[in-house]
Structures are given as C-alpha cells and as structure tokens.
Amino acid sequence: MGILSRTSYVIRSKINALLNRAEDPTETLDYSYEKMRDELQQVKQGIADLTTQKKRLEIQKRRLEENVEKHNDQARQAVQQDREDLARKALEKKQAKMSQIEELDGQIARLQETQDTLVQKKDELQSRIEEFRTKKETMKARYEAAEASSRVSEAMSGVGDEMADVGRALERAEEQTDEMEARSAAMDELMESGALDDVLSDKDSIERELEAGRTNAEVDAELETLKAEMGKSSEPAEETEADTETEVDIDEEVVDEEVEAELEELKNEEESS
Template sequence: MGILSRASYVIRSKINALLNRAEDPTETLDYSYEKMRDELQQVKQGIADLTTQKKRLEIQKRRLEENVEKHNDQARQAVQQDREDLARKALEKKQAKMNQIEELDSQIARLQDTQDTLVQKKDELQSRIEEFRTKKETMKARYEAAEASSRVSEAMSGVGDEMADVGRALERAEERTDEMEARSAAMDELMESGALDDVLSDKDSIERELEAGRTNAEVDAELETLKAEMGKSSAPAEEEAADAEVDVDVEEEVVDEEVEAELEELKNDEESS
C-alpha cells in the first residue's frame, strides 16, 4: 500500500469515526422515514399523472366514437339519396376513426396496466413505510431508554465525563483545603514557638531578653512612682509583713511551752507510779 493510499485510508477512517460519534440514530431513522414518505409521494404523483393521461385518451376515444356514429349516419343518408360516392367517403372516415379508437384502446389498456402496477407498488411501499414507522418508533424508544439508563449508570458510577470533571474538581478542592489547613497549623505553631517573631525581627535572642528586662525594670519603676504619688509606698507593706512574722514566732514559742509542760507532767506521773 502506497503512502497516498495509506493516507487516504487513515483520513477515511478518521472521518468515519467522527461521523459515528456525531450520528444520532434517532435522527437517522427519522430522516430515512421522511425519505420513504417522499418516495411514496412521488409514486402517488406518478399515478395521478398517469391517470390524467389515461382520462385524456378516454375522452379522445369518446369523441372518435361520436364521429363514428356521425359518419355512419352520413353514409346512410347518402345511400338514401343514391349518393354512393358520399356514402363511401363517410364510411372511409368512419373506418379511420375506428382505427384510431382501436389504437387508443391499446394505449388505454397499457396505461391501465401501468396504473395497476403502480397502485400495487404504492400499496406495498405504503405498507412498508407503516411497518418501518412502527419499528422506528420502537427503536427510538429503546434507544432513548438505553441512553437514559447509560447516563444514570455513568452518574452512579462516576465514570461519565461530567461526573469525572466533578470528581477531579472535588479532589483539587480537597487537596487545596488540606494544604491551607496544614499551612494554617504551621503558622500557629511558629507563632507559639516565637520562630515567626524571630523570622520577622532582625534582633537575636540576647537582645530580646535584655530588652524584656529593661521593659520590666521600667514598669517596676513606674509602678513605684505611681504608688508614691498616691501615698502608698512599699514601706507599710514591709512593716506589716515584719509584724506578721513576729506574731508567728510568738505563737510558735507558746506552742513549744505547752508541749514541754505536758511532757513534764507525763514524767512526774511515771515516777510516782
């Protein structure tokens, strides 16, 4: 097979595949049905034309038959008048008309045979068209049912083109959501650990600790200043704390004396017994 032949074969196969995918069987059936109806209409039109032609010949035949009667009467009248010459002419015309009538009869008979044949074919074609129409409607119903069932099956299984696109979109959305959730969790972890501040700041850890210490000292100094302005220094608080410590020591000494007294009583009881 030459290059051109192979190329032609490939092109025809591609075109045939495209046509198969683009072809709608229901539309093809409807088109075939309409073509058959057109053919039936043409047959009916042919029968009508043939019948019209036959009617014209029949009309012409009736006129010739009327002329035959006329010439026959003329011949009789000529014989009555002893005009044999006129009678002969009338009979000759009569014979010519009868020959034409005979020829018309044969033509009318042929047209009638043709008409009968066309009517029979028309009836057969019409019967086939009705049969085809029944099969067409049945096939269309089966095709539409199969197509609907196929769409439902594809939708249920997710293998259809649209469902596949939906599935891919869902997968992309899920991947994007996982990515955003992971990114958000990572940012939260960085913010809690302070790593994000380290990244955003150009100071090292020592500078940040020193700065925090200076900030605390400034806050403490400002707090003392505020207390002094309001008449609440830290001295009374220290004295109260010292008094509280003295009270605790006194209570402890009293407890110790009571314990020693009880021990002494126990010793005396043992010695007396």
C-alpha cells in the same frame, strides 16, 4: 496481502470505526424513514402522471366517438340526398375514427393495468413505511432509554469522562487544601515559638522581650503614681473606725452627686427631645 491492500484495509477499518462512533442510530432511523417517504411520494407522483395521461386518452376517445356519430349523421343525410359519394366519404372517415378509438382503447387498458399495479405497490410501500415507523419509534425509545441508563450508571460509578474529570478536580482541590492547612499550621507554630521574626521589624525576639519588660515597668510606675495622687498606697494600712466612717460618708456623697448628675442629664435629654 500486498502493502497497498493492507493499507487500504487499515484505512477502511479506521474509517469504519470512526463512523461507528459518530453514528447516531436514531438519526439513521429517521433518515431511512424519510428516504422511504420520498420513494412513496415519487410513486404517488408517478400514479398521478399516469392517471393524467389516461384521462387525456379518454378525452381523445370521447371526441372520436363524437366524430363517429357525426359521420353517421352525414352518411344518412347524403343517402337521403342521393349523394352516395358523400355517404361513402363519411363512412370512410367513420371507419378511420373507429380504428383510432380501438387503438386508444388498447392504450387506455394498458395504462389502467399499469395504474392498478402502481396503486397496489404504493399501498404495499405505504404499509411497510407505517410498519417501519412503528419499529423506528420503538427502537428510538429503547436506545434513548439505554443511553440515559448508561449515563446514570457512569455518573454513579464515576467512570464517565466528565465524572472522571470532576473526580480529579476534587482530588486536586483536596490536596491543595491539605497543603494550605499544613502550611498555615506550620507558620502559626513558628510564630508562637519565635523562630520567625516579624518581617516588618528589624528586632529579634530578645529585643522584643526586653522592650515588653520595659513597657510593663513603665505601666507599673504610672499606676503607682496614680494611686499616690488619689491618696492610695500599695502598702496596706490600718484603718480606724473613724476613718472608716469618714470614707463611708465621702462615698455616699460621691454616689449622691453622681446620681444627681445622671438625673439632670436625663432631664436635659427629655427636654431636648
């Protein structure tokens, strides 16, 4: 096999493979069905044209037959008038018309035979088309069912192109999520251990702890000051019975005053509403 032959063979095989992948059997069946219907329509049109031609010949024959009767009448009238010459001419025309009628009969008969043959072929072709249509619809239904089943199987098994893409996308998303979770956990661990200083602060961990200690000392000092102002000391003191009674009275007065104030506030709210 020469280079050109091999190249031609390879090209034809490639084209054939492309056509096989691009071909939709249902579209091919529909196209074949439409072509057969076009052929049937052409046969019907041919029968119609043939019938029209036959009708024209039959009309022409009928007119000739009318002329034959006319020439017969002319010949009788000429004989009655003793005009043999006119009678002869009329009969000659009659014979010419009879010859034309005979020729038309032959043409009409041949057209009728052709018409009968075409009608028979048309009926056979129409029957084949109906049979092909039934097979076509059955085949299309089988193909569509097989195609749907194949798509479902590919989707369930994940071997289809689209499902494969979805699977890869899920894998990438899972990997990125795992990486982000690990990064977040690592950052939290570093922040808790103090290994990472606040990027917005120029203080290290020791300075922050010292500052927190100073803040706590200031809070303790302020708390002691408040206790001293309120007459309370952080050191425990012995309470006498009299002091206890005095404190109880004072507490009751304070409670009474708070209750009166709260009642007054409620009355003001009801009046204003």
